[in-house]
Amino acid sequence: MRGKVKVSADKPTNHTSSARLLLNVAEELKVPFLQIARKAEIGQITAKPELSTIQVAAETALNLLENYTLGVRMSLEGYETNLEPVSVPAVLYDTSTRLRALAKSYGVSLELSIAGRYGPVMANKAGLEAALVSLGAALIEALPAQGAGQLKLHLASHRSPAGVVAGLYGQNKQISSEVLKNGRKLQNSSRQPLTNISHTSGAGIFVADALLDAMDLNLHSSRHQGLYGLGIVLKPSRQLELV
């Protein structure tokens, strides 16, 4: 499994895809850096610097870099040695904690829906959480730009025939398998591959994709209680359920 390159019908597979992901990340980083630069500038004019917004922007940039580098490391070095029993609600709770400040900064209400009892799944906790944080940050930043009535995102889990699904959900009907598939195709050629979801390069979504790919998992379009979103299907561990 070391350095494994997974072949999938709708994902770019050659070495240009890693270069493209790096380009996506670099383009995406311009946003928080510009926020910092302009907030600092207006702070000098008004003598009231918004330090908390500057801090959130800096942390958003750091998170994106950290998640990207983790994905690259996992892809290069393999992840099997770090598999552990993981509680999906606990991962969602930790993800919501990490996203709370960004959501507040963008005026987005983040709700945690982790009702229901699931057994643990065998997963790489750090990788799974990084993928959800990366995905969540991308969706939070895009939500006000979608012209949605309600600025609300749900971090939720539910059972499906395929396993336990953990994901992020909102009211944007544009989130679909087709949009995700087209976005992955356009990632190699477009500055804004997910035009129905994000006004940026959508790097957060593609970094989540890369992290999940390195763990032999996939990001899917998914529904949760009438909401639209993106989720990850995790297989429950039968053995751990018996313990």
Add this chain to the structure above:
Amino acid sequence: MSHILLIEPDRILAETYAQALTNAGHTVSPCSGAQIAIMSADQQKPDLVILEIQLIEHSGIEFLYEFRSYSDWRDIPVIVHSFVPSSEFISNKNIMQNQLGVIYYLEKHHTRLKDLLAKVNSTLLVKS
């Protein structure tokens, strides 16, 4: 005092630009997308539009074509203020300037607030 339609999808940046423009004595209608911007312009005719090209669903270029299709709005100056480098529109420079009425094309990451305000004020001065 001039009224500015600010089309900026990023909420944090929109707040910052709106604050700078308001401090400079303008009124600002911030809009996150093209459709809402058309509705906003319909409610209160702007003296100037500041436009990001990368928007969700309808691009800034699509907005410009629709905006210019209404006779009332044909003479309203537009400043493009975008992450998209101007070099990507080099072959369409004439269309941007002459057909779509783009007065300035500013690359967002190279434009400080004071430079944006200077371009806004000079554009409004010429218009008046």
